[in-house]
Structures are given as structure tokens and as C-alpha cells.
Amino acid sequence: MTAAASAPLRRPLLSLLRGSFPAAATKRTLVQLPPAPSSLPRKIGMFAQPKVFHSPRPAHTPRRRIRIHPPIAAPATKDAIGALTSLQLATLDPTGARGRLFSRHNHDAIRVGDILQVRRKNGEPPFAGVLINIRRRGVDTAFLLRGQVTRVGVEVWFKLYSPTIEAVELVQRAAKRKKRAKLYYMRKPQHDIGNVQNIVAQYTRQRAMLRGEGKKAAHAPKGGQQHHKEKK
Amino acid sequence: MPLKIPTAACLRPRHVSRTAVHSFIVGRSQFTTSAPNAFGLRPKRVSSSGSPVLLEASRAAALARRQLPDRTGALAYKTGMTAIYTPEGVRIPCTVLQLDRVQVTAVKDRKTHGYWAVQVGLGWRNPKNVTRPMLGHYENCGVAPKKLLREFRVKDEKGLLSPGTQIKADHFLVGQFVDVRANSKGKGFAGGMKRWGWSGQPASHGNSLTHRAMGSAGQSQGGGSRVLPGKRMAGRMGGEQHTVQNLKVLKVQPELGIVVVSGCVSGPKGCVVELQDAIKKPMPVIS
Numbered sequence: 001m002t003a004a005a006s007a008p009l010r011r012p013l014l015s016l017l018r019g020s021f022p023a024a025a026t027k028r029t030l031v032q033l034p035p036a037p038s039s040l041p042r043k044i045g046m047f048a049q050p051k052v053f054h055s056p057r058p059a060h061t062p063r064r065r066i067r068i069h070p071p072i073a074a075p076a077t078k079d080a081i082g083a084l085t086s087l088q089l090a091t092l093d094p095t096g097a098r099g100r101l102f103s104r105h106n107h108d109a110i111r112v113g114d115i116l117q118v119r120r121k122n123g124e125p126p127f128a129g130v131l132i133n134i135r136r137r138g139v140d141t142a143f144l145l146r147g148q149v150t151r152v153g154v155e156v157w158f159k160l161y162s163p164t165i166e167a168v169e170l171v172q173r174a175a176k177r178k179k180r181a182k183l184y185y186m187r188k189p190q191h192d193i194g195n196v197q198n199i200v201a202q203y204t205r206q207r208a209m210l211r212g213e214g215k216k217a218a219h220a221p222k223g224g225q226q227h228h229k230e231k232k
Numbered sequence: 233m234p235l236k237i238p239t240a241a242c243l244r245p246r247h248v249s250r251t252a253v254h255s256f257i258v259g260r261s262q263f264t265t266s267a268p269n270a271f272g273l274r275p276k277r278v279s280s281s282g283s284p285v286l287l288e289a290s291r292a293a294a295l296a297r298r299q300l301p302d303r304t305g306a307l308a309y310k311t312g313m314t315a316i317y318t319p320e321g322v323r324i325p326c327t328v329l330q331l332d333r334v335q336v337t338a339v340k341d342r343k344t345h346g347y348w349a350v351q352v353g354l355g356w357r358n359p360k361n362v363t364r365p366m367l368g369h370y371e372n373c374g375v376a377p378k379k380l381l382r383e384f385r386v387k388d389e390k391g392l393l394s395p396g397t398q399i400k401a402d403h404f405l406v407g408q409f410v411d412v413r414a415n416s417k418g419k420g421f422a423g424g425m426k427r428w429g430w431s432g433q434p435a436s437h438g439n440s441l442t443h444r445a446m447g448s449a450g451q452s453q454g455g456g457s458r459v460l461p462g463k464r465m466a467g468r469m470g471g472e473q474h475t476v477q478n479l480k481v482l483k484v485q486p487e488l489g490i491v492v493v494s495g496c497v498s499g500p501k502g503c504v505v506e507l508q509d510a511i512k513k514p515m516p517v518i519s
Contacts, residue, residue: 066367071356071376072333072398075489080311080330083488092317121321140315163321 085138092139092161101168102134102141102160110134112183113174115196116145117203118158119166127156128171128200130193132183146186148195153187171196171203295347302515303391305384305508306334306399307354308491310414312501316482316492326482327497329412329505331489334399337373337381339392349385350393353378354504384508402486405518409478409510414499418471427469474498478510 077083093099100106110116110131117128129147132155141160148154158165185191287293308329316324331354338351355378359367362377370377373395386392393399404410424446425432432444446466449459476497483492497505509515 063364066364067371068359068367069370069374069376072335074333074356075330076487078330080328080488080490081314084314084328084483084485084490084492087485088316138314139317159315159323161317162323163317 081138088139089161092163098160098168102136102143104136110143110168110170111174111177112181113176113178114170115172115193115199116143117169117171117200118145118156119169121164121166127158128196129154129156130183130186130196132186133181146193148197151195153192169203172199291346295342299511300385300387301391301509301511302387303403303509304336304350304352304386304393304399305410305506306331306403306491307352307380307382308332308334308489308505308507309354310497310499310501310503310505311490313496324482324494325496326492326494327412327479329491329493329497329507331399331401331491333376333378334489335375335378336393336395336397336399337370337375337378338395340383341389341392347385348388348392349383350391351381351383352399353381355379380504382506384506400486401484401489401491404481404484404491404507405516406481406484408481408516409513410481410493410507411475411477411510412479412493412497412505412507413473413475414497414503414505416470416472416474416498417500419469421467422469423466424464427466428464478513 089096089099101110103109112131112134114131115128116131117126119126127145127147129145131143132146133144135142135144139161142157143160144155144157146153146155158168160168186193287297308331311328311330313325313327316326318324333353333355335353336350337353340347340349340351342348353375357377357379359377362370367377375396419426423444424430425444430446433439433442433447435443449463449465476495479493479495479497481491482494483490485491491507493507499505
């Protein structure tokens with residue numbers, strides 16, 4: 001009550017409301033406060049009162065321990081598509097030769113700008129053209145060739161692992177590494193390579209010659225890498 | 233049905249005497265099949281197939297009419313899309329689904345719940361993040377806490393499985409057809425062209441600033457000077473459940489939990505899908 005008495009006289013109601021708390025505390029000054037009377041509770045609220053439980057369970061008894069069953073074994077892999085891809089490639093590309101043709105880890109791999117020839121099993125004539133896009137999607141990997149059929153520019157997507165493809169032959173490498181991943185600018189007339197039949201014919205002649213000499217290089221075109229080594 | 237009938241009441245035979253409320257409902261149901269109007273007596277409850285047989289208005293009859301698979305379905309994660317080559321060399325685009333620790337957690341029956349269903353759980357959830365009521369449920373069925381629970385309705389009690397049973401990928405047979413249900417990708421607030429496939433307006437011929445608008449929302453005075461309810465407009469698109477029916481099962485790998493279905497399935501990679509025997513194809517024969 002001494003603290004209440006020291007409060008400004010013009011605000012008697014406020015000082016009454018403050019009760020036992022000293023006015024100095026509200027002013028935040030470094031004054032040694034007198035101890036509060038011990039008869040009054042320091043805190044009035046839920047913490048000062050005993051807890052009320054509405055559960056039929058008596059208070060402060062431990063809750064029933066729920067048994068937690070262990071989980072069963074998870075599938076062997078989370079990469080389901082990867083597992084499925086390797087499973088399919090085991091039959092579609094058992095030697096891995098086709099995969100190496102377009103692999104990013106292979107330095108001698110086919111790159112965009114190279115001229116390729118694709119032979120098919122279904123009796124259609126082989127298609128040759130410049131490689132303008134590689135779409136790497138595991139077993140669904142495909143590549144886009146741009147060539148000419150009857151003087152009309154034609155683009156064909158081939159699925160690398162398709163069983164209908166007999167062979168992918170590297171006819172000619174690009175003179176310089178292309179600075180783009182997709183050579184769609186080659187569709188423009190000023191960049192269009194046009195007919196590649198002359199280059200393919202020359203390649204076929206060379207190959208026949210090598211084969212006639214009975215060299216081992218006859219196997220080269222399918223792999224592509226060996227062909228490159230010859231050039232070196 | 234406007235008035236809710238207790239399950240027990242509709243299971244009882246009709247001739248058993250009941251309270252006034254029940255007899256009123258039964259009496260009324262005989263007249264709901266036809267109603268007098270300007271063209272004479274016209275049936276009200278008819279089959280959507282156009283059959284002249286009137287539909288019986290009872291819960292048991294409605295349950296019998298309902299197209300439901302014999303067996304329960306399974307939950308799976310959509311892993312993504314790839315392709316499969318048949319031995320003939322035909323490429324089939326497909327979706328890979330992975331069943332991760334799919335187990336039956338509960339069953340619902342006609343007597344207690346009004347229908348038959350199997351509750352199935354997927355994956356695993358850390359028990360720390362599961363509430364006590366749900367932990368009690370998992371304790372009862374004897375399985376570890378699941379990531380997600382879903383219910384699959386089945387035709388009758390023959391389709392029920394005991395809780396704790398694991399549903400593996402070989403639950404589905406290669407060559408059978410399934411219905412696959414998932415939440416589609418959310419597209420946000422989409423215009424009418426994208427949402428409903430409208431053609432929009434021409435790009436030129438004097439057109440100005442109106443190329444993708446919805447056009448007219450209806451007539452003026454002759455049509456009541458109002459927009460009819462259900463008018464297709466721009467709005468939230470996607471993010472809702474979508475079922476793709478009759479997808480063929482191309483491959484099954486039980487040890488990896490893989491089910492490969494032909495074609496595409498709604499939702500992003502990693503989303504949860506429900507797959508169940510197709511209701512519009514003959515049920516697979518389990519040997």
C-alpha cells in the first residue's frame with residue numbers, strides 16, 4: 001500500500017487498479033522494490049488452479065500404451081521406372097551397343113549434326129539425314145533425322161531401342177561440334193543441308209571397298225566408334 | 233430419397249407392420265414410380281438405359297443396381313510414364329504404378345455400415361506423427377501406421393479381405409483392365425478455352441482484343457434474361473478427382489510392386505492413385 005500512496009495523486013483510480021504492484025515498476029527505473037505481501041498470490045489464472053479432467057480416467061494415471069506394429073518390407077527399389085528400363089534393355093539391347101551410340105559418357109558417341117542412316121526391318125528403304133535432336137528417355141530414347149524424300153524436306157523420329165530398327169549407321173561426322181543441343185535452325189532454307197544422298201552413296205562405296213578387301217573394319221559402321229577411330 | 237430410412241427398416245420385409253412413419257414411406261414409394269400429369273400417368277423412376285421396367289425405390293435394390301467390382305482395389309504411387317515394346321515390336325506408351333506396402337486395414341459390411349467395402353492403406357507413416365485414435369485403429373488391424381487410407385467398395389461379402397492382408401502387384405493380372413483414379417494436376421484459374429475446349433474468336437478479320445473470350449452467356453429477353461445454372465465459364469481447373477477407365481495391365485512385378493498400365497493416368501509423378509478392376513469389362517478370372 002505504500003507503493004499506491006507514492007503514485008501520482010491525480011490518477012487515484014489507476015493506482016487503485018494496479019493494486020499491490022508498485023508504480024516504480026511501470027516506470028522501468030532501477031529502484032529497489034519492496035517485497036510484495038506474501039498473502040496475495042503472485043499469479044492469478046489457470047496455472048494457480050488445479051487441473052480439471054473430464055475423462056473417466058483418474059487424473060495423473062499413465063495413458064494406455066498403444067501397440068505399434070512394425071512395417072512390412074518395402075519394395076526393393078523406389079526407382080520403378082529405372083528397374084523397368086533395365087529389365088527391358090536386357091532384351092532390347094543385350095550388348096549395350098545401341099545405348100553407347102547416344103550415351104553422354106561415350107566420347108565417341110553420335111552427336112547432333114552428324115549424318116546418320118537408319119535401316120529398318122519392315123522392308124522400308126533406309127532413311128538418311130542429319131541428326132538434329134536426341135531425346136534421351138531411357139528405353140524410350142529417340143532421335144530426329146532431317147533428310148529429303150523426293151526433294152521434299154522430311155523429318156523422322158526414330159526410337160533407338162525399337163525392335164523394328166535394324167541398324168543405325170554413322171555416315172559422316174559433323175565437321176565442328178554444334179553449339180546447340182537441338183538444330184532446329186536447320187529447317188530454315190539458309191541452313192538446310194538438303195539432300196544427303198551423295199554423302200551416303202560415297203559412304204556406301206567406301207564401305208563396300210573395305211569389305212571387299214576383307215578388313216575387320218566392315219563391322220565398323222554399326223558401332224560408330226570404330227569408324228571414328230579410322231578417321232584419326 | 234428425401235427421408236432417411238434406417239437401414240434395418242429397409243431390410244425388413246414389406247408386410248411387417250411398422251410405425252406410422254415407416255408405413256407412410258412404404259405407401260408413398262409405390263406411387264413414386266408414376267405420377268399423373270398432363271400426359272396421363274408417367275413413370276418417374278426409370279432406368280437410364282431406357283428399360284421400361286420401373287426401378288424399385290429401396291436401398292437394397294439400389295445396392296443391387298450399383299455397378300461395383302467383385303474384388304478390392306489397391307493404392308499406388310504414380311512413378312511416371314515410359315514405353316513398353318511387345319514381342320512383335322509394337323511400342324505402347326504406359327504409366328508405371330508402384331504399390332508400396334499396401335495392406336487391408338478394415339472392412340465394412342452391409343449389416344453394420346450399409347455397404348461392403350475394404351479399407352486399404354499405403355506406405356508407412358512415422359507413429360510420432362499419428363494421432364492416438366488412429367494408432368488405436370492400426371493396432372486393431374495389426375498393421376503399421378499408414379501414409380494414407382482409402383476405401384474400395386466391393387459387390388458383396390465375397391470381396392472382403394481380412395485386415396492385415398497385403399495386396400501385392402500380382403493382385404492384378406496381365407491383360408486385365410483396370411480403372412485408375414487420381415487427383416488431376418491443378419491448373420489454377422483457367423479461361424473457358426482451356427477449361428472447356430472452346431474455340432475462341434478469330435485472330436484477325438477485324439477482331440480486336442477479343443480472342444479468347446467466352447462469348448455470350450445466354451439469350452437476353454427471350455431466354456429469361458438470366459444466366460442458366462451450370463453455364464460453363466472460366467474458373468478453377470484441375471486438382472479434382474479423375475478416373476480413367478479400362479486401362480490394360482501390361483506388366484506386373486510383385487517383388488518391385490510394379491504395375492504397368494497402358495496409356496496415361498491423371499496427376500503428377502509421385503501422386504497417389506487408386507486402381508481397381510474395371511467395372512465396364514468382364515472381371516478377371518482368378519485360377
